[in-house]
Amino acid sequence: MTVKIENPIFEKLGMKYPIMEGGMTWAGTGALAAAISEAGGLGFIGTGYWHGDDVRHEIRRAKSLTDKPFGVNVMLMSRHIREVFDVIIEEGVRVVATGAGDPSPFLEELHEAGIIVIPVVPSVGLARMMEKKGVDAVVAEGMESGGHIGMLTTMALVPQVVDAVDIPVIAAGGIGDGRGAAAAFMLGASGVQMGTRFLTATESEIHDNFKKAVLKARDIDTIVTGNLLGNRARVLKNKMAKAFVKNEVNELQKPKPDAAAIEKLESGTLRAAVQQGDKDGGAFMAGQISGLIHDEKSAAQILEDVWSQAADLMGVEWPAKD
Numbered sequence: 146m147t148v149k150i151e152n153p154i155f156e157k158l159g160m161k162y163p164i165m166e167g168g169m170t171w172a173g174t175g176a177l178a179a180a181i182s183e184a185g186g187l188g189f190i191g192t193g194y195w196h197g198d199d200v201r202h203e204i205r206r207a208k209s210l211t212d213k214p215f216g217v218n219v220m221l222m223s224r225h226i227r228e229v230f231d232v233i234i235e236e237g238v239r240v241v242a243t244g245a246g247d248p249s250p251f252l253e254e255l256h257e258a259g260i261i262v263i264p265v266v267p268s269v270g271l272a273r274m275m276e277k278k279g280v281d282a283v284v285a286e287g288m289e290s291g292g293h294i295g296m297l298t299t300m301a302l303v304p305q306v307v308d309a310v311d312i313p314v315i316a317a318g319g320i321g322d323g324r325g326a327a328a329a330f331m332l333g334a335s336g337v338q339m340g341t342r343f344l345t346a347t348e349s350e351i352h353d354n355f356k357k358a359v360l361k362a363r364d365i366d367t368i369v370t371g372n373l374l375g376n377r378a379r380v381l382k383n384k385m386a387k388a389f390v391k392n393e394v395n396e397l398q399k400p401k402p403d404a405a406a407i408e409k410l411e412s413g414t415l416r417a418a419v420q421q422g423d424k425d426g427g428a429f430m431a432g433q434i435s436g437l438i439h440d441e442k443s444a445a446q447i448l449e450d451v452w453s454q455a456a457d458l459m460g461v462e463w464p465a466k467d
């Protein structure tokens with residue numbers, strides 16, 4: 146049996162590679178998204194808890210750099226989500242990826258505007274629920290990933306989601322080269338998503354301290370914060386991350402643990418890492434695959450290297466020929 150990669154969404158978007166950028170708050174700027182889309186992948190602008198105007202600014206920046214489609218990743222929990230969707234629709238964005246919630250209340254209007262909706266899911270149950278609600282594809286994201294994570298590994302999660310739904314499944318978490326991408330396709334994925342690998346792209350605008358930390362990191366250099374309080378995030382180990390975990394443990398010893406007080410410790414730390422390169426106080430979100438990444442390359446080179454190695458290993462072409 147040979148692998149055949151079918152992904153009508155990626156084909157419709159005219160992508161040269163079946164590879165997308167994971168949305169990354171603060172780190173996933175319009176310039177990086179544009180570079181990835183321009184090179185034939187699908188770039189995403191990460192918007193976190195931004196206001197609509199900030200999202201519009203970054204979308205326009207991407208549009209000034211590429212005519213190719215790109216996506217916007219939104220946090221459904223954001224207080225500004227209504228205005229963010231208004232901006233996305235007004236600006237004619239083609240794809241939306243969603244995290245932290247259920248996109249179904251917005252699905253009809255997004256589809257009416259011709260927008261493809263792809264939620265990120267950490268489990269089979271959520272993937273099934275999303276398919277029932279009518280989303281176009283899902284990203285199955287394993288806990289090897291940088292940033293906020295679920296409990297399952299990519300290796301275990303992806304084939305189970307592939308068996309559970311009929312829509313395209315894009316695999317994320319721990320993919321940094323063509324071997325990882327090929328493995329994901331062998332598990333049944335019809336696309337791959339990378340975050341950490343693109344953090345180190347030449348066009349990535351993260352602070353040099355952040356980029357260097359990812360390039361220098363070893364396999365064992367990430368840690369998961371928020372484990373005990375239910376908001377898990379994978380970051381590179383530093384003073385902030387270790388103190389956070391220690392505080393969590395201390396808090397849980399108390400008769401009435403105050404989750405909100407602990408969460409507050411994280412507030413603003415990703416921005417501090419991305420924009421100020423704050424070595425001690427920043428949350429350097431990055432995945433376990435950091436240990437595999439030692440060089441800074443252009444987004445175009447990353448896409449070409451990952452895809453050519455994966456295609457060679459699998460003996461496939463993209464788009465698939467009959």
Ligand SMILES: Cc1cc2nc3c(=O)[nH]c(=O)nc-3n(C[C@H](O)[C@H](O)[C@H](O)COP(=O)(O)O)c2cc1C
Nearest residue numbers: 167168169170244290291292318319340341430432
């Ligand atoms: C710095 C950083 C910020 C991230 N922010 C978001 C986000 O805002 N929304 C989201 O859905 N995923 C976010 N992620 C997860 C990525 O979209 C992606 O799924 C993940 O990085 C894939 O795993 P990898 O890092 O092993 O490639 C973030 C990841 C990183 C490294």
